[in-house]
Amino acid sequence: MSVSRHSEHAVAPFLLARRSPRYFQQALIEEHVLLSLFEAARWAPSASNSQPWRFIYARNGTPHWPRLLGLLNEKNQVWAANSSALIVLLSKTRQRKADSDTPTPLRTHSLDTGAAWLSLALQAEYAGWHAHAIGGLDRERARTELEVPDDYQVEIAIAIGQKAEPASLSAEELEREVPTLRAPLEALIAEGSFAPQWRE
Numbered sequence: 655m656s657v658s659r660h661s662e663h664a665v666a667p668f669l670l671a672r673r674s675p676r677y678f679q680q681a682l683i684e685e686h687v688l689l690s691l692f693e694a695a696r697w698a699p700s701a702s703n704s705q706p707w708r709f710i711y712a713r714n715g716t717p718h719w720p721r722l723l724g725l726l727n728e729k730n731q732v733w734a735a736n737s738s739a740l741i742v743l744l745s746k747t748r749q750r751k752a753d754s755d756t757p758t759p760l761r762t763h764s765l766d767t768g769a770a771w772l773s774l775a776l777q778a779e780y781a782g783w784h785a786h787a788i789g790g791l792d793r794e795r796a797r798t799e800l801e802v803p804d805d806y807q808v809e810i811a812i813a814i815g816q817k818a819e820p821a822s823l824s825a826e827e828l829e830r831e832v833p834t835l836r837a838p839l840e841a842l843i844a845e846g847s848f849a850p851q852w853r854e
């Protein structure tokens with residue numbers, strides 16, 4: 655099935671081109687490419703420039719790889735096993751200011767870290783790679799196995815890879831690779847106050 659994405663209003667084409675493929679072909683990711691993804695994430699905006707994002711990564715084929723892959727739920731492991739790198743994205747939930755011993759909450763730690771995730775994903779696309787966010791992972795086990803302290807939240811994992819050739823995919827796999835669409839803009843915006851249709 656062929657589905658193409660169209661925006662209702664003109665946007666930068668790279669926003670429509672970014673997507674989350676599931677079927678990767680094993681490819682070696684060079685360190686400078688991986689570092690460029692983290693670099694893009696590093697330049698994301700955050701409240702008071704708090705930069706609460708942290709990245710734990712493993713490249714496929716290294717001794718760290720099985721530990722990160724093993725944190726994903728089974729369905730995600732199946733396709734992510736062919737990705738080139740996995741990242742566990744953390745956010746720092748509180749921080750100590752220079753003039754105080756008491757840590758203050760970073761209220762927008764998740765939001766800020768979400769911005770970093772998207773910068774990373776867009777940079778991946780720009781560099782000819784793809785990034786796929788994975789919420790289906792065992793966060794508690796990630797905390798234990800990666801030794802994540804209490805003042806950090808385990809957000810998501812991210813698989814980085816090169817798309818598999820369509821010819822190598824089964825009909826069912828091809829079906830899962832159809833680009834996702836979006837709700838119409840009119841369902842998402844309201845001028846001035848909460849839209850009645852947003853109430854369930």
Ligand SMILES: Cc1cc2nc3c(=O)[nH]c(=O)nc-3n(C[C@H](O)[C@H](O)[C@H](O)COP(=O)(O)O)c2cc1C
Binds near residue numbers: 789790810
């Ligand atoms: C926070 C988050 C968690 C996600 N978790 C999963 C996941 O566990 N497994 C999966 O296959 N895709 C996962 N996805 C991918 C979404 O299904 C995908 O982004 C969405 O369908 C939109 O498609 P697109 O990214 O291709 O535009 C996740 C995406 C986000 C942003």
